[in-house]
Amino acid sequence: MQLFAQILVNGILLGGLYGLMALGMGLVWGVLNIVNLAHGALIMLGGYAVYYLYTKGGIDPFAALPIAMVLLFLFGYLLQRFLLNLIVRSAQLNTLLITFGLDVVFVYLAQLLFSADFRTINPPYAGSNIDVGGVTIPYAQLAAFLVAIFLAAILFLFLDRTRTGRAIRATAQNLTAARLYGVNPRRIYALTFGTGAALAGAAGGLYGVVSQITPYIGVTLTAKSFVIAILGGLDKPIGVILGGLLLGIAEAMTALYLDPTFTDIISFGLLVLVLVAKPAQILGRA
Amino acid sequence: MTAPIFEVKGLTKKFRGLTALSDVTFQVAPGEILGLIGPNGAGKTTLISLISGTLLPTAGEIHFEGRRIDGLPAFKRARLGIGRTFQVMKPFPGLSVLENVTVGALFGATEGQEKKRAKARELARELLEFTGLTRHAEQRADQLGGPDRKRLEFAKALALHPKLLLLDEVMAGLNHVEVDEVVALIRKIRDRKVTILVIEHVMKAIRNLSDRLLVIHHGQQIAQGKVDEVLADQRVVEAYLGKRRQ
Amino acid sequence: MKNLQRAGLALLAVGLAAVPFVASDTLVQFGINALLVATLTQGWNIIGGFTGYPSFGNSVFYGLGTYGTAIAMAQLHLPFGVGLVAGGVLGVAFALLFGIPILRLRGPYFAIATLGLAAVMSAIVATIGFAGKNIGLILPLFRGDTLFYELSLVLLVAATGTVAWLARSRFGAGLVAIREDEDAAQVMGINTTMYKVGALALAAFFSSLAGGIHAYWITFIDPGSAFDPTLNVRMVIMTLFGGPGTIFGPVLGSFVLSAVSEVLASKVSTVASLFYGFVIVLAVVFMPKGLLDLFQGFRHSGFRYFAQNMRRFRL
Numbered sequence: 001m002q003l004f005a006q007i008l009v010n011g012i013l014l015g016g017l018y019g020l021m022a023l024g025m026g027l028v029w030g031v032l033n034i035v036n037l038a039h040g041a042l043i044m045l046g047g048y049a050v051y052y053l054y055t056k057g058g059i060d061p062f063a064a065l066p067i068a069m070v071l072l073f074l075f076g077y078l079l080q081r082f083l084l085n086l087i088v089r090s091a092q093l094n095t096l097l098i099t100f101g102l103d104v105v106f107v108y109l110a111q112l113l114f115s116a117d118f119r120t121i122n123p124p125y126a127g128s129n130i131d132v133g134g135v136t137i138p139y140a141q142l143a144a145f146l147v148a149i150f151l152a153a154i155l156f157l158f159l160d161r162t163r164t165g166r167a168i169r170a171t172a173q174n175l176t177a178a179r180l181y182g183v184n185p186r187r188i189y190a191l192t193f194g195t196g197a198a199l200a201g202a203a204g205g206l207y208g209v210v211s212q213i214t215p216y217i218g219v220t221l222t223a224k225s226f227v228i229a230i231l232g233g234l235d236k237p238i239g240v241i242l243g244g245l246l247l248g249i250a251e252a253m254t255a256l257y258l259d260p261t262f263t264d265i266i267s268f269g270l271l272v273l274v275l276v277a278k279p280a281q282i283l284g285r286a
Numbered sequence: 287m288t289a290p291i292f293e294v295k296g297l298t299k300k301f302r303g304l305t306a307l308s309d310v311t312f313q314v315a316p317g318e319i320l321g322l323i324g325p326n327g328a329g330k331t332t333l334i335s336l337i338s339g340t341l342l343p344t345a346g347e348i349h350f351e352g353r354r355i356d357g358l359p360a361f362k363r364a365r366l367g368i369g370r371t372f373q374v375m376k377p378f379p380g381l382s383v384l385e386n387v388t389v390g391a392l393f394g395a396t397e398g399q400e401k402k403r404a405k406a407r408e409l410a411r412e413l414l415e416f417t418g419l420t421r422h423a424e425q426r427a428d429q430l431g432g433p434d435r436k437r438l439e440f441a442k443a444l445a446l447h448p449k450l451l452l453l454d455e456v457m458a459g460l461n462h463v464e465v466d467e468v469v470a471l472i473r474k475i476r477d478r479k480v481t482i483l484v485i486e487h488v489m490k491a492i493r494n495l496s497d498r499l500l501v502i503h504h505g506q507q508i509a510q511g512k513v514d515e516v517l518a519d520q521r522v523v524e525a526y527l528g529k530r531r532q
Numbered sequence: 533m534k535n536l537q538r539a540g541l542a543l544l545a546v547g548l549a550a551v552p553f554v555a556s557d558t559l560v561q562f563g564i565n566a567l568l569v570a571t572l573t574q575g576w577n578i579i580g581g582f583t584g585y586p587s588f589g590n591s592v593f594y595g596l597g598t599y600g601t602a603i604a605m606a607q608l609h610l611p612f613g614v615g616l617v618a619g620g621v622l623g624v625a626f627a628l629l630f631g632i633p634i635l636r637l638r639g640p641y642f643a644i645a646t647l648g649l650a651a652v653m654s655a656i657v658a659t660i661g662f663a664g665k666n667i668g669l670i671l672p673l674f675r676g677d678t679l680f681y682e683l684s685l686v687l688l689v690a691a692t693g694t695v696a697w698l699a700r701s702r703f704g705a706g707l708v709a710i711r712e713d714e715d716a717a718q719v720m721g722i723n724t725t726m727y728k729v730g731a732l733a734l735a736a737f738f739s740s741l742a743g744g745i746h747a748y749w750i751t752f753i754d755p756g757s758a759f760d761p762t763l764n765v766r767m768v769i770m771t772l773f774g775g776p777g778t779i780f781g782p783v784l785g786s787f788v789l790s791a792v793s794e795v796l797a798s799k800v801s802t803v804a805s806l807f808y809g810f811v812i813v814l815a816v817v818f819m820p821k822g823l824l825d826l827f828q829g830f831r832h833s834g835f836r837y838f839a840q841n842m843r844r845f846r847l
């Protein structure tokens with residue numbers, strides 16, 4: 001029972017992070033209708049940004065997080081403004097292909113610049129934890145989870161309360177109508193993609209604290225983010241976080257009851273299940 | 287009345303919470319033009335999608351030439367001779383106008399099914415002539431202007447030799463002259479012994495064309511019968527009050 | 533004109549077939565790789581270029597072909613011919629089994645499902661004892677680069693011939709209609725499910741045979757190399773670069789890019805992969821219809837060709 005509780009806690013802590021990953025993907029998808037296959041690579045880049053800010057700059061990983069977010073935001077903004085805006089109106093096949101190409105570019109650029117070695121962001125408090133009724137909760141994991149939830153809440157407030165946030169949502173509903181209300185779509189698109197990239201960057205930094213980063217972590221994270229975004233609903237941050245928790249718990253359970261090597265296989269099984277079991281909705285939107 | 291070529295019984299469609307169509311029942315005689323009207327969101331397009339097989343019904347039956355077809359996939363219904371146009375037009379954007387129509391001729395209803403491309407292309411050329419698209423034959427479909435796109439929808443649907451043709455707002459956005467052209471085209475099609483179900487908001491055109499009218503409002507069938515009687519019906523007038531497009 | 537083209541092609545085929553008898557060993561080995569990759573590319577062209585389904589998981593078929601052949605030869609001691617058939621059957625069977633649910637998905641849903649599959653397949657195979665777990669399998673040694681070269685060439689010619697048939701047949705017209713608008717294709721009488729599964733099975737057939745040939749040539753296989761997802765990068769980029777949905781574009785694209793990346797890889801291997809990524813990105817923006825269209829467009833409008841492509845879909 002205690003073991004079960006422990007696994008549940010591990011799953012929840014990891015799941016919050018998954019939710020954060022999916023938020024960025026869902027936002028870009030919902031507003032720009034771009035399924036960004038390079039999303040996982042952006043997460044990976046965020047991870048390296050925090051890693052180097054910590055190891056080379058001596059900045060605490062959690063303090064480095066906002067810096068990484070700003071960097072990724074700028075990167076995402078420019079990417080959309082000067083590259084992706086060129087093709088957003090073409091067939092969806094093209095947006096898939098170009099983001100796939102970007103993924104390849106980021107991965108190998110990272111391999112060239114950062115090497116293929118495993119990296120972990122290891123602040124001094126990484127090993128310490130608290131004990132709640134026999135369940136161990138590592139500080140770093142807990143902090144990462146709380147930050148993820150906090151960022152989800154911020155995103156929700158941003159979209160709901162601010163002028164820019166409302167413009168983004170209006171654009172998601174109807175681009176032509178949004179244009180009539182004086183929204184500049186080029187800017188809004190770039191802002192949205194930048195925000196998605198910033199969220200990915202934060203998720204990457206946190207992922208580096210709780211797990212390991214290599215240039216190749218992106219693909220599975222892209223796939224997971226996608227599934228969670230579907231599970232949760234594109235425009236509902238709370239749903240997305242819940243979807244993340246679900247996947248996190250499922251993976252933790254697999255690792256315990258089957259074998260850790262099966263976790264990715266199980267999440268892929270879930271992926272196919274989710275995709276195939278909700279065809280009506282999925283086909284309706286595609 | 288002769289035996290109906292086409293019959294719908296108790297047809298119902300629910301989209302999760304929303305009932306888009308509820309218990310619709312009607313028959314169409316061979317060679318008839320049935321007009322289908324109703325305010326925006328009434329469920330007209332949904333009805334056409336159910337008949338063509340793009341959507342599957344929640345309940346009810348569809349019979350075509352005495353055969354129950356509501357379980358058949360869309361492509362089989364097309365091969366039986368049910369053609370449709372799309373309100374949101376769906377050309378094959380990257381193909382030439384001629385190729386667009388050729389596809390229909392290659393795969394359409396059994397009698398006219400032309401397995402060879404050359405033969406199919408010949409048939410397609412005839413249809414381009416018929417719909418007045420000949421001079422655009424080699425142009426890419428996504429480069430056509432609005433009215434020509436509508437014509438292309440017609441030509442594509444006709445390419446499969448339909449016995450029943452479902453037309454979804456083919457006159458929307460056209461000017462008076464163009465509307466008259468389309469009305470004439472629909473008459474010409476009927477003269478080829480095609481039965482037609484036509485959705486239209488352009489009241490003058492529908493009045494001119496239809497042998498009978500069917501009115502849907504909020505997914506409910508509220509009137510059916512002779513054109514003038516239906517248009518004088520109190521419920522129809524109410525449904526349209528303040529909602530009229532014209 | 534038609535006859536002249538045919539004669540030219542026949543001459544080209546004969547010329548290619550003569551390569552192992554005149555060229556150096558290294559060149560022949562490069563040739564085998566290039567021919568096999570071109571075959572994979574042609575396979576991708578069928579499902580991605582003609583049918584418009586962006587598969588990022590065709591590497592799985594290649595891997596299954598590899599393993600089918602390897603298991604037949606290393607575990608069951610069957611001859612190569614039988615092994616090749618086994619690999620092909622395995623690839624096609626998987627395409628049918630997996631294709632039916634997955635081809636109901638469209639656009640990004642399909643893309644992600646295939647991406648996920650490609651990413652986990654090596655992990656799945658690494659759990660199977662009969663397939664040598666994560667250690668892999670060793671096939672009987674056979675030295676004969678010329679044979680492997682000619683086999684690969686035959687396979688590529690067969691794949692290209694199939695694509696040429698697609699471009700003129702009713703089946704191919706159906707695939708193109710699905711690519712252009714699947715809903716419209718359906719109501720025009722096309723059995724879209726069967727057509728899509730057929731296209732995937734064809735792609736799987738050629739990809740798995742390429743895997744089988746490669747397995748026997750290389751004699752040692754393991755999950756990581758057999759199910760290498762970066763193969764998908766190559767198939768996609770080479771098709772795009774040459775011209776998706778055309779007959780010879782993918783072959784041209786893969787020959788050119790194989791040669792370029794061979795040169796780059798001789799310096800730093802990462803640079804070649806990076807180069808692929810850049811080519812995909814630039815191709816989508818500036819030449820979405822590939823080299824063949826570029827040649828025509830460029831003759832017609834010069835450098836404006838790129839600007840025209842770039843402007844077409846700008847926000």
Ligand SMILES: Nc1ncnc2c1ncn2[C@@H]1O[C@H](COP(=O)(O)OP(=O)(O)OP(=O)(O)O)[C@@H](O)[C@H]1O
Binds near residue numbers: 284325331
């Ligand atoms: N795929 C779908 N999923 C959910 N709801 C749908 C779907 N298609 C249609 N609806 C809803 O069903 C109702 C009927 O829609 P339908 O398109 O049939 O109306 P219509 O009579 O054709 O309207 P219009 O005159 O505007 O074309 C609408 O409320 C619409 O929002």
Ligand SMILES: [Mg+2]
Binds near residue numbers: 373
């Ligand atoms: Mg409608």
